Amino acid sequence: MNRYNNAKNNDVVISSRIRLARNLTNYPFSQKLSQEEATKLIDEVIGTIPFLEDRLSRNINGYTLSSIKENEKNAMVERHVVSPQLIQKKQSAGLLLSDDEKISIMVNEEDHLRIQSITNGMNINEAFITANRVDDILSEKLSYAFHDKYGYLTSCPTNLGTGIRASYMLFLPALTLTNSITKIAEELSKYGITLRGTYGEGTKTIGYLYQISNQKTLGRTEEEIIAGLNEIVEQVVTQEREQRENYIKKNFHQVEDRIYRSYGVLRYARQLTSNDALTLLAQLKLGVDTNLIKLEKDCNIYELMVRTQPGNLQHYANEVFSSSQRDRYRAEYIRNLLPDLLK
Amino acid sequence: MNRYNNAKNNDVVISSRIRLARNLTNYPFSQKLSQEEATKLIDEVIGTIPFLEDRLSRNINGYTLSSIKENEKNAMVERHVVSPQLIQKKQSAGLLLSDDEKISIMVNEEDHLRIQSITNGMNINEAFITANRVDDILSEKLSYAFHDKYGYLTSCPTNLGTGIRASYMLFLPALTLTNSITKIAEELSKYGITLRGTYGEGTKTIGYLYQISNQKTLGRTEEEIIAGLNEIVEQVVTQEREQRENYIKKNFHQVEDRIYRSYGVLRYARQLTSNDALTLLAQLKLGVDTNLIKLEKDCNIYELMVRTQPGNLQHYANEVFSSSQRDRYRAEYIRNLLPDLLK
Numbered sequence: 001m002n003r004y005n006n007a008k009n010n011d012v013v014i015s016s017r018i019r020l021a022r023n024l025t026n027y028p029f030s031q032k033l034s035q036e037e038a039t040k041l042i043d044e045v046i047g048t049i050p051f052l053e054d055r056l057s058r059n060i061n062g063y064t065l066s067s068i069k070e071n072e073k074n075a076m077v078e079r080h081v082v083s084p085q086l087i088q089k090k091q092s093a094g095l096l097l098s099d100d101e102k103i104s105i106m107v108n109e110e111d112h113l114r115i116q117s118i119t120n121g122m123n124i125n126e127a128f129i130t131a132n133r134v135d136d137i138l139s140e141k142l143s144y145a146f147h148d149k150y151g152y153l154t155s156c157p158t159n160l161g162t163g164i165r166a167s168y169m170l171f172l173p174a175l176t177l178t179n180s181i182t183k184i185a186e187e188l189s190k191y192g193i194t195l196r197g198t199y200g201e202g203t204k205t206i207g208y209l210y211q212i213s214n215q216k217t218l219g220r221t222e223e224e225i226i227a228g229l230n231e232i233v234e235q236v237v238t239q240e241r242e243q244r245e246n247y248i249k250k251n252f253h254q255v256e257d258r259i260y261r262s263y264g265v266l267r268y269a270r271q272l273t274s275n276d277a278l279t280l281l282a283q284l285k286l287g288v289d290t291n292l293i294k295l296e297k298d299c300n301i302y303e304l305m306v307r308t309q310p311g312n313l314q315h316y317a318n319e320v321f322s323s324s325q326r327d328r329y330r331a332e333y334i335r336n337l338l339p340d341l342l343k
Numbered sequence: 344m345n346r347y348n349n350a351k352n353n354d355v356v357i358s359s360r361i362r363l364a365r366n367l368t369n370y371p372f373s374q375k376l377s378q379e380e381a382t383k384l385i386d387e388v389i390g391t392i393p394f395l396e397d398r399l400s401r402n403i404n405g406y407t408l409s410s411i412k413e414n415e416k417n418a419m420v421e422r423h424v425v426s427p428q429l430i431q432k433k434q435s436a437g438l439l440l441s442d443d444e445k446i447s448i449m450v451n452e453e454d455h456l457r458i459q460s461i462t463n464g465m466n467i468n469e470a471f472i473t474a475n476r477v478d479d480i481l482s483e484k485l486s487y488a489f490h491d492k493y494g495y496l497t498s499c500p501t502n503l504g505t506g507i508r509a510s511y512m513l514f515l516p517a518l519t520l521t522n523s524i525t526k527i528a529e530e531l532s533k534y535g536i537t538l539r540g541t542y543g544e545g546t547k548t549i550g551y552l553y554q555i556s557n558q559k560t561l562g563r564t565e566e567e568i569i570a571g572l573n574e575i576v577e578q579v580v581t582q583e584r585e586q587r588e589n590y591i592k593k594n595f596h597q598v599e600d601r602i603y604r605s606y607g608v609l610r611y612a613r614q615l616t617s618n619d620a621l622t623l624l625a626q627l628k629l630g631v632d633t634n635l636i637k638l639e640k641d642c643n644i645y646e647l648m649v650r651t652q653p654g655n656l657q658h659y660a661n662e663v664f665s666s667s668q669r670d671r672y673r674a675e676y677i678r679n680l681l682p683d684l685l686k
Contacts, residue, residue, distance in 0.1 A: 253671065257613040264611030270600035328596065 074311030167213030207278035259287035417654030510556030550621035602630035
C-alpha cells in the first residue's frame with residue numbers, strides 16, 4: 001500500500017509533481033545550443049512519440065512551442081503543465097504532452113529534457129513511478145549525459161546528480177491567516193526545502209496556495225530526496241490542520257461569515273478579476289474542506305481556481321477577451337459552475 | 344389632485360413629515376417647567392386622547408416616556424416616530440401615538456407639544472392636512488400660546504411664528520457617489536434649507552439617506568414654507584435622477600456588479616452590522632429602483648433598512664441581544680425576508 005495514496009490529505013495537498021532534468025550527449029547544453037541544433041533536438045525527441053505511446057499505452061501529443069497560441073501557452077503555465085521559463089524561451093523549444101496532461105516533457109527548457117509527472121493530492125510515489133517509466137523508455141532511444149560520479153549532468157549545478165525535483169502544491173489558509181508561513185519557509189530553507197507562494201512573490205500568495213519542493217539533488221538518492229520532502233510535508237499538513245482547527249474555533253463566526261459572503265459574491269458578482277476569483281474560491285474551499293459550508297454537488301474548487309485564470313478562461317471560452325470582458329466572463333463562468341448550497 | 348401624491352417620486356423621496364411646535368399658556372416653557380408641572384402637562388395632554396380618537400376616528404395610545412423600555416424608545420427614534428431629544432430628556436415626557444404611527448405628539452420635548460405627521464413618498468400635503476387637523480382638535484381642548492404679531496410662541500426662536508417644520512427623507516445615491524452633496528447642502532443653506540445625513544454626521548451618511556427641511560418658520564405662512572421646500576426638493580429629485588442616469592451610463596458594469604455583489608452578501612452573510620446592512624440594502628434599493636436588479640416579489644427595502652437598525656431588530660425579535668448576537672440575527676432576518684431574484 002502506498003502510504004501517500006490518501007485522499008484525506010486533499011484538504012491540504014492539492015497535487016504532487018516530479019520533474020526530472022535530463023541532457024543528451026549528442027548536443028551542447030541548452031545555453032550553447034545553436035538554433036539548428038535546437039530544432040534537431042526537438043525533432044529527435046518528438047520522434048520518440050510512437051515508441052512512448054506504445055510503451056505507455058497512452059496518447060502523447062508533440063508540439064513546437066512556436067506553433068502554440070500565446071493564450072494556450074499561458075493556460076498551460078497556469079495548469080503547471082509547462083514552466084513559465086519554457087514559454088518565455090527565445091530559442092525553439094518543444095513539448096510532449098499526454099492527453100490527461102499528467103505527463104509532460106519540455107524540450108530545450110533549461111535542460112534538453114524536463115520530464116514531468118503530476119498527480120492529484122498527496123500522491124508523489126505515483127508521480128515518481130510514472131516519471132521514472134518515461135525516463136527509462138526515453139533512455140532506450142536517447143543518449144543521456146550521465147557521469148559515474150556526479151550522476152545526471154544538468155545545465156544548472158543545483159540539478160546535478162539525480163536531476164530530480166519533487167514538489168507539492170499546498171493549500172495553507174490557516175498557516176497564512178496566522179502569519180506562520182514566513183517563519184516556516186525560513187526554517188525549511190535550512191533543510192534545503194523551498195516554500196513559496198504559487199500566485200505572487202515569495203511567501204506572499206493569493207488563494208493560500210504554495211509550492212514546496214527540494215532545492216538540491218546531488219549526493220542523495222531519489223528515494224531519499226522524496227522521503228525527506230514527504231516527512232516535512234507531513235509535518236506541514238499536521239501544523240496546517242491543527243492551526244485550522246484552532247483558528248476556526250477561536251474565530252468561528254467571523255470565519256463562517258467570510259466563507260458565506262464569499263459564496264454570495266461568487267454566486268452574484270457580475271465581474272471578477274483573477275485575484276477576486278482566487279481569493280473568494282480559496283475561502284469557499286476552506287469552507288467546504290472544513291464542512292462550514294456544504295455544496296449540493298461535488299465541485300473541484302482548485303480546478304475552478306485554475307480554470308478562471310486568464311489563459312485558461314480564454315482557453316475554455318475559445319475566445320480572446322479584453323481584460324474587462326474577461327472579468328465579466330469569469331463571473332458568469334463561475335456562476336454557471338458553482339453548485340447551490342445544500343439546504 | 345395633489346401634485347405630490349405621485350408614487351413615482353419614491354425612487355428619491357422616501358417619506359414626508361410635518362412637525363408643528365406648540366406651547367400652552369397655563370405652563371412655563373419646558374426649560375422652566377418643574378417636575379410637578381411636567382407631570383400635570385403630560386396628564387392634561389394624554390387626557391385629550393378620547394376626544395382626539397373620536398374626532399380622528401383612529402386609535403391613539405398615550406405613554407409617559409419612563410414607562411417605555413429603552414429598546415422600544417430607540418426603535419421609535421429609528422422609525423422617526425419620536426426625536427432623539429425626547430428620549431434623552433431627563434424630565435418627564437410623554438407621547439401620543441396613533442396605531443399606524445403616522446401621527447405622533449411628543450409632550451414636553453423642547454416645546455410643550457410637537458405634533459408630527461408622516462407619510463410615505465413625496466406626499467407632504469397629506470401630512471400637512473393631518474397635522475393641521477390634529478392641531479385644530481387639540482386647540483379646542485388646550486390653551487395655545489399665540490401672539491398676534493409673532494404667531495405661535497415657541498421655546499426656541501427658530502420655531503417662532505408658524506412653528507412648522509416640513510421635512511423629507513431622501514435617497515440620494517448618485518448625488519452622494521458624485522460628491523455633489525456637500526456643495527448642494529451649502530447652496531441650500533443660503534435659502535434657509537438644511538440638508539443633512541440621516542445616519543451619520545453632517546452630510547456624511549450611510550445608506551445614501553438624507554433629511555431635507557426648512558430652518559426658519561417666522562415671517563412666512565405655512566403654505567409658503569411648504570411650497571418653498573417643495574420647489575427645492577423637486578430640483579433635488581431632478582438632479583438626483585439626471586446624475587443617476589449619467590453615473591450608471593458611465594459606470595454601468597461597476598455599478599451593476601456592486602449591486603449584485605451586495606445582493607449576494609445580503610443573501611449569504613452570517614453576520615451583518617447595522618452599517619453593513621444600511622450600505623448593502625442601499626445598493627440593492629438603487630438596483631431595484633433603476634431596474635438593474637429585479638426581485639421576484641415586492642420588497643420595501645427602506646423598511647428593511649429601518650427594521651434592521653438595532654432598536655427595531657430587537658423590537659421585532661422581542662429579545663434583547665448582545666452586539667454580536669444582533670449581527671447574526673440581523674443577517675438571518677434579512678436572509679429570511681429577502682426575495683429571490685427574478686429568473
